Amino acid sequence: MAAVDLASLAQDGGRILLIVLDGLGGVASAARGTELEEADTPNLDRLAAEGLTGMLEPVGPGITPGSGPGHLALFGYDPTAYELGRGVLSAAGLGVRLEPGDVAARGNLCRVAADGTVVDRRAGRIDDVRAREVVDRLQREVRLDGVRASFHHERGHRVLVVLRGPGLDPRVSDTDPQRTGSPPLPPRPLNPAAAATAAAVAELSEQARTILAGRADANGLLLRGWSGPVDLPPFRARTGMRAAAIAVYPMYRGLATLAGFEVLGPPADLDAAVALLDDARGHDFVFWHYKDADAAGEDGDAEAKVAAIERLDARLPVILERAAADVIAVTGDHATPASLAAHSWHPVPLLVHAARAGRDEVERFGERWCRSGALGLRPSLTLLPQLMAAAGRLRKYGA
C-alpha cells in the first residue's frame, strides 16, 4: 500500500519536539535489562505513562542503520530511497557545500609503518591542533591533474576530502582497510565510469604519503565513503513545517541541513543545547539531538550509557519547559547496545506525548514496556505522520 502524500494534507497546527537519543535501543540478556530499562528515568517514565509508546525499526528487520538512514527515517524520508554517503554527511556536518559533480570522502589521518602497513587507523587519536597542521599542509601541497582537492579538518583524526573537476564519479572503493596490520587498499573503480576518479584518489593518497613521510604522528590518509551530493526534497515542502535542528555534533547538524532544517547554534555542550530551545520557538518542528547514549554504547560501556540516559532524563523538565511543544516524541535513530559496542538492528523504544494522541497502559519508558504500547512495532518512517496528526497538522484524507 502506497504512503499517502503528506504535503497534500498538511495544514497549520501545533509545535512538535523530536528528541533523538542517539543509539537509544539496547539488548537484554539473562543477567540484565537494556540500558534504558536499567536507567532511573522518572521524567521519561512520566511522559510514557501520560502518552503513547511503541517500538520503531529504522530501516528494516535485521538491518543495522548508519546515522544517515536512522535520521532520514525519523525526518520522514524513506531511508531506502535516499542514500547519503559518509563523505556527503561529513561535508554537511562541516557546512561544506558540495556542488553537483563534486565527490567527497571521509578521511582518517593514520600512522603507517615502514613496511607500509597501517599501525594506527586514528594516528594515536591525534589532537585538533596537530591534525589541523597536517590538514593545512595537505591543502597547500597536494596537486592533482585537472582535479581540485580540498581538505577540511573535522575533529581529531577526521578529515573531509572533496574533489572538484570534470567527469568525477563517486563509485570508488575505500582505501581504509578498516583494521591495522594491513596496508591501505588501492582505490578501485566500482564502475568503469569512475576509473579516472579512482586514479585521482590513488594519486592523492600517494602524494599524502610523500608529503607526510617525515611525521611520526600522522603519516598517512585513509579514505572511505566516496559519495556525491544528494538532493533531498525540502522538509518544508513535504510537510509545511519550518524545522529547526539543535545538535552538539556536526554530523547531525549536517543531516538536518540536507533536509533544509534551520540549524541553530552550534551549542558547545548539553546545557547550551537545552538553552538553544528558546531560539526555536518560531519553528514548527524541532529536532533536538543527544549523542551521549550512542557514544557510551559504542564504547561498550553499559554503565556509561545508563548514566548518559539519566543525564538526559534529569534535563527533561527544563527541555520541555523551554520547548513549549504541543507534541513531544522521544526515541532513537537506531540501537547501540553496549553488549555489541556497535549500532545494531534492534528496534528502538518510542514515546509520544500529546493531548490529541491519547495514552496507553504503559507506565515506563523502556523496551520491555514499550513493546506492548499502542504504537506497536513499526518502521521509523511512520513516526512523522503520526506526530503531524497529533499536532493537528494533517487534514482528513478522502471524502
Place this chain on the structure above:
Amino acid sequence: MAAVDLASLAQDGGRILLIVLDGLGGVASAARGTELEEADTPNLDRLAAEGLTGMLEPVGPGITPGSGPGHLALFGYDPTAYELGRGVLSAAGLGVRLEPGDVAARGNLCRVAADGTVVDRRAGRIDDVRAREVVDRLQREVRLDGVRASFHHERGHRVLVVLRGPGLDPRVSDTDPQRTGSPPLPPRPLNPAAAATAAAVAELSEQARTILAGRADANGLLLRGWSGPVDLPPFRARTGMRAAAIAVYPMYRGLATLAGFEVLGPPADLDAAVALLDDARGHDFVFWHYKDADAAGEDGDAEAKVAAIERLDARLPVILERAAADVIAVTGDHATPASLAAHSWHPVPLLVHAARAGRDEVERFGERWCRSGALGLRPSLTLLPQLMAAAGRLRKYGA
C-alpha cells in the same frame, strides 16, 4: 519502503539453524488451546525463555499458503514474486530436472465409474508397488504427437507428469475436479498460447483412460498444477551463505534444491534426520524440516499433532548439540490447525535464540505467549535478515 538488498551487506558470521515444524500453527477455541500451547515442550519453552519470540505470517493476512510459498518466505524469497506450481514442486521433490520449455503437473491415479464420474480421487490409496506398475505402463504406452510425456511415480497414488516439446505453455486448467461424483474436467487453455498444450493434455488423459480401462484399482489420471521451471536466484548469491537442507519428505528437499541448497541424505526417518546434522557442520545455514505436525493437522487429529510436537521437543537437545549453531530459529511454514484439517492463514509462532539477538519476557513457546514477544507479528519474509543479523552476517547499512 523497499527491502534492502541483503547481498550488498552480507559478510561472514555465525551458523544458523532453521527448524521448520511443518504446519506448526494452530487455532484456539473456547474449549482448548492450540496444539503447541497444549503440548508439553520443556525444551522449546527453554529456548523461548532465553530468546526472542513473535509470530510470522507466511504470505499475507488471510492468505493460506501452500508448502511452496510457506518455505520460500522462510528462505527469504518473496512468495508473491516467485510462483512455484505443484508440478514444479513435485519434479523438484523427485529430483527430476525440468528444462526450459518443459511443463509439469502433479497427477493423481484415480478410480472412475462406468458413467465417467470420479469415485475415488486417490484410487483407494493404491500401494506403491501397484502404482508403479500403472505408471510404468503409462510411460510405455502413452504417445503424443510432437510432445514427449514422462511419468514419474512419487508415493501412493501420486504421479509427476512432465511434457517436453516445442511451444508448450503451462497455462492449462486442472483436470482434477477436487471431489468425487463429478467427471474429470476437460483441460482448458487459460491463455490462447496454451491451446496446443491443453489439447495435448486432453489427448494424454484420454489415452490414460483407454490404457487403464481394464484395471479395477486405478483407471484414470487427474492432473493439476501445470507449471514451468522457475529460476530462483541462488540463496548463496543472495545471502553469502552455504545452505544445507535436511528433510525426510521429498517435496521439502525439492524446494531447497530450487534455492540451491545442498540436500543432505535423504534421511529415512526422524532419527536419521537428526543424525544428518553432523554432516551439515560445514554449512552456514541449515534448514531442518519436520513433517509430522502438519500430517497430524491435515488428518484433523489434534492429539496426534500435540504428540508430534512433543516428539520433536524430546529430540531438541540432541538436535541443538549436533547442529552447534550460533543462531537457532524454530517456526512453521504455515498453520495446519487440526480443527480445520487443512493449511490455514493463521500466523505461526516463532522463536529466535542467539546471544546477539537478546531476549524478551516470554517464557513459553506457543501462540498465546509469542503474540507478546519482541519480534512482533510480521511477514515470514522478514525472518531471514533477522537471523543473518543475529549471526553477525549483515554489515551496517548507510553511513
